[in-house]
Amino acid sequence: MYHSNTKNNFSTETVKFLNSLVQKGGPEPHEDLAFTKIVNQIKDNEVEPFREVIHDSLNRNTLMGHGLIKPFGYPGDFKVINSIYRQYVNPNPKYSNWDRFFQDQAGAQAVRNRKNCFINYCNKLEAGNKKDIKVLILGCGPATDVNEYLEKNSESRISFVLIDFDQNAIDFAKYQNERFNGSIDYLRINVLRYKPSMYFDLIWSAGLFDYFKNKHFSYIIDKYYKYLNKKGEFIIGNFSTDNPTKRLMEVLSEWYLNHRSKYDLLKLAVDAGINENLIQIDMEELGVNLFLRLKHS
Numbered sequence: 604m605y606h607s608n609t610k611n612n613f614s615t616e617t618v619k620f621l622n623s624l625v626q627k628g629g630p631e632p633h634e635d636l637a638f639t640k641i642v643n644q645i646k647d648n649e650v651e652p653f654r655e656v657i658h659d660s661l662n663r664n665t666l667m668g669h670g671l672i673k674p675f676g677y678p679g680d681f682k683v684i685n686s687i688y689r690q691y692v693n694p695n696p697k698y699s700n701w702d703r704f705f706q707d708q709a710g711a712q713a714v715r716n717r718k719n720c721f722i723n724y725c726n727k728l729e730a731g732n733k734k735d736i737k738v739l740i741l742g743c744g745p746a747t748d749v750n751e752y753l754e755k756n757s758e759s760r761i762s763f764v765l766i767d768f769d770q771n772a773i774d775f776a777k778y779q780n781e782r783f784n785g786s787i788d789y790l791r792i793n794v795l796r797y798k799p800s801m802y803f804d805l806i807w808s809a810g811l812f813d814y815f816k817n818k819h820f821s822y823i824i825d826k827y828y829k830y831l832n833k834k835g836e837f838i839i840g841n842f843s844t845d846n847p848t849k850r851l852m853e854v855l856s857e858w859y860l861n862h863r864s865k866y867d868l869l870k871l872a873v874d875a876g877i878n879e880n881l882i883q884i885d886m887e888e889l890g891v892n893l894f895l896r897l898k899h900s
């Protein structure tokens with residue numbers, strides 16, 4: 604249990620509440636709001652003292668602790684993303700409530716929803732008349748989205764090219780898609796450097812552009828847009844400025860994203876030289892993950 608040796612500004616009541624959560628492996632559902640309220644009010648200079656109070660829960664055994672430790676060197680690695688898709692909760696009661704809390708947040712739900720959006724876009728592509736369909740994924744991570752699509756569509760005509768700069772992500776994606784690897788090519792390369800050698804019907808990227816500054820965002824649009832087939836689309840996911848999980852991600856896991864509004868996304872596409880008539884913005888059902896859709900002229 605945390606004893607206040609270091610000075611912090613939290614009330615005795617707050618520390619007592621946080622200690623009780625650490626003791627029982629995280630908040631119970633009726634305590635989610637109270638915990639979220641505390642986190643949302645934490646100022647930047649209070650983040651470290653706050654992490655000290657819940658220190659015993661911020662380790663590899665919880666999803667939020669994994670986020671903070673970053674065993675692969677960056678936030679949002681294939682392991683945490685796959686755990687979100689698979690709704691993993693550590694069965695050890697010392698940690699399960701924390702993972703349950705994490706999985707119940709809008710940010711995690713939006714990640715699961717974007718997988719469904721990907722599956723819907725692929726279904727629409729497949730429903731067209733085209734014989735061979737090519738899909739490029741930038742920053743594929745665990746490729747759980749591809750896995751689910753191919754599990755549901757064993758006769759799929761899509762061939763996928765998956766790019767990620769983390770060999771661990773590629774290895775994991777290959778492993779979980781073993782049955783489908785005849786339809787998938789994997790490339791370990793930085794998306795800033797890759798030069799496609801073919802044209803695609805869909806270029807998809809979710810959970811990647813949120814890490815790019817505006818300069819790189821527009822640069823990558825410009826770089827890849829020209830590799831779209833006629834009627835092809837480049838779809839880019841980005842977390843919205845309305846993400847209610849923003850502060851929880853920052854305080855618990857040092858997980859910073861460049862949140863963007865619909866207007867920000869539109870402007871970035873226009874700045875990259877895309878005709879406004881060819882731009883559309885979609886969102887998953889919570890409105891937390893936006894999708895910038897760029898159609899081929």
Ligand SMILES: C[S@@+](CC[C@H](N)C(=O)[O-])C[C@H]1O[C@@H](n2cnc3c(N)ncnc32)[C@H](O)[C@@H]1O
Nearest residue numbers: 679742743744767768769772792793794809810
């Ligand atoms: C948050 S994950 C998203 C994974 C997947 N797209 C999804 O939505 O489930 C982001 C992935 O992008 C990869 N990544 C980040 N920057 C990259 C870059 N510059 N080039 C290639 N891959 C990158 C990371 O290694 C990570 O696997």
